[in-house]
Amino acid sequence: MDLRVVSAAARDVDADWLIVGVPEGGEWPDELVALDDALQEQLSRLREAGDLTGKLAELLIVPDTPALKSRRLLLVGIGSPTELSVTRWDKATMTAVRQVSSKRDLRVAFCVPEQLGFLSRDRAVEVLATALIVGSQGQDLFKAEHSRFPFAAAQIVLPESGDVGSASAASERGRILGDAINLARELVNRPPHEIYPETFAARALQEAISCSLMCHVFDEHRLEAERFGSLLAVAKGSDRPARMVVLEHRGGGPNAPTLALVGKGVTFDSGGLSIKPTDGMLTMKCDMAGAATVLGAMTAIARLKLPVNVIGYCGLVENMLGGKAYKLGDILTARNGVTIEVHNTDAEGRLVINDVLSYAVDHGADRLIDLATLTGACVVALGEDVSGAFTNNQAWCDQLLAAAKTAGEDLWQLPMFDSYNELLKSDVADCKNVGGRWGGAITAAKFLEKFVGGKPWVHLDIAGPAFASSSKGHREGGATGCLVRTLVEVAEKGQS
Ligand code: BES
Ligand code: MN
Ligand code: ZN
Numbered sequence: 001m002d003l004r005v006v007s008a009a010a011r012d013v014d015a016d017w018l019i020v021g022v023p024e025g026g027e028w029p030d031e032l033v034a035l036d037d038a039l040q041e042q043l044s045r046l047r048e049a050g051d052l053t054g055k056l057a058e059l060l061i062v063p064d065t066p067a068l069k070s071r072r073l074l075l076v077g078i079g080s081p082t083e084l085s086v087t088r089w090d091k092a093t094m095t096a097v098r099q100v101s102s103k104r105d106l107r108v109a110f111c112v113p114e115q116l117g118f119l120s121r122d123r124a125v126e127v128l129a130t131a132l133i134v135g136s137q138g139q140d141l142f143k144a145e146h147s148r149f150p151f152a153a154a155q156i157v158l159p160e161s162g163d164v165g166s167a168s169a170a171s172e173r174g175r176i177l178g179d180a181i182n183l184a185r186e187l188v189n190r191p192p193h194e195i196y197p198e199t200f201a202a203r204a205l206q207e208a209i210s211c212s213l214m215c216h217v218f219d220e221h222r223l224e225a226e227r228f229g230s231l232l233a234v235a236k237g238s239d240r241p242a243r244m245v246v247l248e249h250r251g252g253g254p255n256a257p258t259l260a261l262v263g264k265g266v267t268f269d270s271g272g273l274s275i276k277p278t279d280g281m282l283t284m285k286c287d288m289a290g291a292a293t294v295l296g297a298m299t300a301i302a303r304l305k306l307p308v309n310v311i312g313y314c315g316l317v318e319n320m321l322g323g324k325a326y327k328l329g330d331i332l333t334a335r336n337g338v339t340i341e342v343h344n345t346d347a348e349g350r351l352v353i354n355d356v357l358s359y360a361v362d363h364g365a366d367r368l369i370d371l372a373t374l375t376g377a378c379v380v381a382l383g384e385d386v387s388g389a390f391t392n393n394q395a396w397c398d399q400l401l402a403a404a405k406t407a408g409e410d411l412w413q414l415p416m417f418d419s420y421n422e423l424l425k426s427d428v429a430d431c432k433n434v435g436g437r438w439g440g441a442i443t444a445a446k447f448l449e450k451f452v453g454g455k456p457w458v459h460l461d462i463a464g465p466a467f468a469s470s471s472k473g474h475r476e477g478g479a480t481g482c483l484v485r486t487l488v489e490v491a492e493k494g495q496s
Contacts, residue, residue: 001150001151001154003129003175004155004156004168004171005125005155005167007157007161007162007164008158009160010031010034010038010111011067011069013111013157014107014109015069015071015107015155016071016072016107017070017071017100017108018065018068018070018072018074019073019075019109019110020035020076021076021078021092021111022052022075022078023077023081024053024054024080026080029113029114031113031114038067039062039065039067039068040067042062052075054079055079056092057076057095057474059076059099061073061075062074076093078092078113079092080117081115083117084117084118084119085117085118085119086407087408089119089127089408090127093132093135094134094135094474097131097135098474101135101136101150102148105149106149106151107151107153108151108154109155109156109157110128110154110157111157112125112128112158112159114159122167123170125158125167125170126171127408128171129156129170129171129172129174129175130174130177131178132154132156132174132178133175133178134185134481136149137150137182137185139185139189141186141189141190142191148476156171173304176300176303176304177485177488180299180481180488181296181485182481183207183299184289184479187295187479188285188288188289188292188466188467188479188481190285192284195267195288196240197235197241197242197243197267200245200265200314201314201316204247204295205245207299211302213248213249213302214247214249215246215247215248217243217244217245217246218244219243220241220243223242228242228335229333230332230334230335230354231244231315231354231356233326233330233351234266234272234317234319234351235317236324237273237319237320237324237326238322239320243314244313245295245312245313245314247294247298247311247312247313247314248311248312249298249301249302249309249312251305251307252307256307256308257309257366258310258364258365259308259366259367259369259491260311260365260369261294261297261298261312261313261370261371262294262353262356262357262360262368262369262370263293263294263295263314263315263370264289264352264370264371264372264374265288265292265316265317266287266318266349267285267316268285268318269281269284269319269346269348270284270319271345272348273326273345274328274344274345280376286467286479287349287373288314289371289462290353290372290460291315292479292481293371293462293481293484294313294314294487295314296481297312298310298312300488301487301488304488304492308491308492310491311360311363311365313356313359315352315353315355319345319348321345326342327342328342328343328344328345329342330342332351334351334354334451335355335358336450336453338354338450339429340429340431340432341426341428341429341431341432341433342432342433343432343433343434347444349372349373350372350447351433353370353448354450354451357370357451357452358451358453361451362453365455366455367455367456367457368455368456368458369400369458369487370460371462372463373467374462375440375461377440377444378414378440378441382464384465385464385465386410386411386465387411387460387465388412388413388445389401389411389413390414390442390459390461391459392449392452392456392457393456393458395456396456396457400460402493403490406489406493407485407489409482409483409485411460411486414441414445415442416445416446416449420435420442420443421446423436423439423443431447441461444461445461462483465480466482467479467480468480
């Protein structure tokens with residue numbers, strides 16, 4: 001997609017769609033008044049009729065605009081400028097972009113308002129660029145008739161006083177983030193017969209080469225030699241062998257600390273012998289979203305050339321019920337020697353990333369973040385749109401929560417009281433892999449805590465937000481690419 005930043009009056013911009021933000025309440029800014037003049041007060045009349053209120057993400061199409069250089073106009077409400085935030089601007093821009101991306105080969109132009117409240121101009125441009133990339137990409141890879149098309153060209157239009165130089169850099173950053181989000185979305189949206197540990201690893205290698213990341217793929221023999229006992233147990237029920245992908249970005253030099261990002265990559269979760277019912281299994285291609293998010297974030301970190309050291313790890317298995325499948329009552333020995341009694345083969349994610357976390361700790365991680373579609377309990381607790389955060393180190397978690405806020409993504413911390421450990425006790429092993437009915441998201445996190453060797457760590461449960469059951473005005477159904485932005489933000493800011 002040809003994406004550029006220009007500085008011009010809205011009426012002079014040539015595009016198939018001109019998109020203009022409209023504030024709610026108060027006087028219209030000069031650029032909107034100028035546009036209204038060019039349209040012979042048509043906008044004022046629409047406002048008086050109550051059709052143009054400026055309410056957040058409200059859309060109004062003006063299908064024919066002979067007075068403008070652009071063919072059509074789309075007005076999108078941005079709410080009150082004093083309340084404008086990254087999240088609200090993201091919602092407005094995504095809604096507008098999705099509205100106009102349903103036809104092939106369109107040229108769009110999006111005017112950045114003069115009054116942005118607390119949002120800086122560059123930040124608004126970045127978020128808009130990401131929306132142009134993400135909002136124009138659908139999940140209909142396999143449909144004869146596509147419903148969403150990337151734009152042939154997109155212009156980000158600054159008011160005539162705008163500094164195009166710094167905005168162009170912001171737009172480039174937004175594009176990189178958008179591509180990273182779309183990569184994560186694509187991998188999650190692809191069906192499980194296409195994406196299994198070997199094909200995920202092959203794709204990761206290809207992406208790594210394209211952005212100069214170092215990439216190693218561990219096959220099942222290497223994982224065996226490295227004693228990934230619990231990860232390999234989960235993989236046993238599948239004909240597809242396990243993999244681990246290691247992606248390395250060394251932008252910070254030898255003395256800078258290393259951040260490790262660990263992703264759950266269960267390419268399909270049937271539940272194993274504790275098999276899932278049909279409804280619960282249907283969307284379980286999404287169970288590698290953590291790994292896809294890590295891969296997406298790593299490509300962005302590399303392309304942005306962040307001056308930090310980050311290693312991304314993807315733990316990849318398929319959870320199936322073949323004749324060699326791991327069983328209830330099995331006792332597994334994880335990489336760090338902890339023994340685990342299996343009470344439920346559907347609690348497999350924690351048995352995959354625990355070994356990956358312990359490997360990361362042994363290979364120089366100073367701080368860790370893991371991402372996993374880990375528990376339905378987290379969705380019950382926080383709903384479908386909010387990720388759960390769990391930590392053994394409040395200061396590190398606070399940095400991550402701050403990064404999520406900056407990135408405009410919703411994240412909420414849950415407690416990690418010692419008492420939850422009681423629920424994981426086993427009579428025959430060091431622990432069992434489930435903690436029972438109550439506090440399921442937290443007991444899963446308490447389980448993982450045993451494998452991080454006391455290093456600062458945050459676990460992110462993305463079971464709700466990673467995969468959307470239906471489309472909404474501001475986002476496509478299916479994979480969302482959630483938290484890619486937050487990871488990039490924390491990698492950039494969190495090394496002090
Ligand atoms: N992959 C699932 C969790 C999940 C649920 C992800 C819904 C996305 C949407 C995970 O492996 C799982 O099955 N968890 C079990 C744990 C239980 C057996 C302790 C769950 O949540 O039911
Ligand atoms: Mn499961
Ligand atoms: Zn799972």
